[in-house]
Amino acid sequence: MQLQQRINAFAKLGGFLGQFSNKDIHKKNDIAFNDLFYDGFKHQIKLAEEYNGWFSEENILFALNTWSNLLNISNINAWIKNYNFNNVKSKKVAIIMAGNIPLVGFHDFISVLISGHDVIVKQSSNDKRLLPFLTKYLEHVEPEFKNKIQFTEDKLDSFDAVIATGSNNTARYFEYYFRGKPSIIRKNRNSVAVLTGNESKVQLKLLSNDIFRYYGLGCRNVSKLFVPEGYNFDSFFEAVYHWHPIVEKAKYANNYDYNKAVYLMSEFDMLDNGFLILKEDSSYSSPIATIFYENYNFLEELNKKLDADKDHIQCVVSENVREKEIGFGETQKPQLWDYADEIDIIEFLLTI
Known part of the structure; x- marks a missing residue:
């Protein structure tokens, strides 16, 4: 699959997510495969809220709206413009996701795929509804994503690198268990x-x-x-x-x-x-x-x-206090190039 195909697919996903916001949820006529997915995703939002009491509809829609604003051609190109994807040899990257907020591992997910790798996702039991459904949408928009995305609840095996997010306690386990693999292990912050x-x-x-x-x-x-x-x-x-x-x-x-x-x-x-x-x-x-x-x-x-x-x-x-600071009200609006723990995921994925 060519890089431009991946960019186009994520931009179409952004358009799909744009139908779901705190201000207004309505079906648009120009969204690919909308008849297949619109009503189904509304149902998944409801199920996610029912399953996890912390996932209010307001917070789910806030997360979806944030990703809709990020996933467009201009933004994605600005994100990846300084990377060279020409020599990427596709490998399998495992992602162990947290479940504290809706779609919290989505940036890792799209980073692996935009880099040209395959992904194996192990989700938190607290956030299991939204991402698999959005994956099906991606596979319809770009059929070459099929067989590149796998979800598992079993023990991880047959992977080349791992990105794992958890507590300080689980991080110690991750560091031991994945010690022979290229990895990004995130702790509490x-x-x-x-x-x-x-x-x-x-x-x-x-x-x-x-x-x-x-x-x-x-x-x-x-x-x-x-x-x-x-x-x-x-x-x-x-x-x-x-x-x-x-x-x-x-x-x-x-x-x-x-x-x-x-x-x-x-x-x-x-x-x-x-x-x-x-x-x-x-x-x-x-x-x-x-x-x-x-x-x-x-x-x-x-x-x-x-x-x-x-x-x-x-x-x-803060304001005018530190060289690296975030404006008031902006913490939950990161850009695609704002990496957790200031670890450049794309750079990591290009070197495995």
Whole structure:
């Protein structure tokens, strides 16, 4: 299969996904094979939500809309323009996917295929509905994808390289089990925001999306704030209040109630607005419905700390604080060339 065929197929998939967004779900007339797949995919969205209580329709559609915006000819060409695919010898690449947010392993999936390799996918039990269905759509759009994509629930075998995402504990197992294969092994990471006290109401409101989207379950969700000594959180709480309906979701509410009870019984100091708890803590990974915060005195010292802890951090949200930073409200809108853990997957795939 030629590279242009793969590009065209993913662009058509992007067009298909464009029918499903938070604002409007409607069937379009110019989408290839729509009569075969449109109603079926609507059903898969419903099943995914029913099977996993964290996969709300809103969050599923947000993920689909994000991928629709990414998968177009212009974007894909911009992504791959600096790579040379001419000498790729097709190999089998296994992907072990997490299941914390909808389609969380999709970037690995398209990276393997755009590089010209075959893929073996081992999905999380929490996210098994959407990707197999989208694979069938890809195979109809570009029949040469058939026999290049395999899903398995069994022990992985007969593969040449692996991309695995999991916790710090599972990463140790992955590193041992796949020690003889070229691999990318991802561990736990969290995202942080650095506030200076000069943020506008708009910026703080955008930050709330970085915190609450996907209930805070993604590695790109902000789980910790760094704030100047004496920071007043009133403006922050006011800006995030529009997310208060999240506490009506049973799974989120259960976590909020449990964590609040634990903190109260342990007599920890905390700030609470009825759906979000702020707790001073040096850790990066906060529980659901909780955001940790830590005070700083000088930005120069804080940047040194963040540099030293870079292996624990996925994104840093700030404005004019660091050389590599992400704008407020942008953590869940990565580009195709924004690689997790800053590991260039395409470069890896071109060298196996």
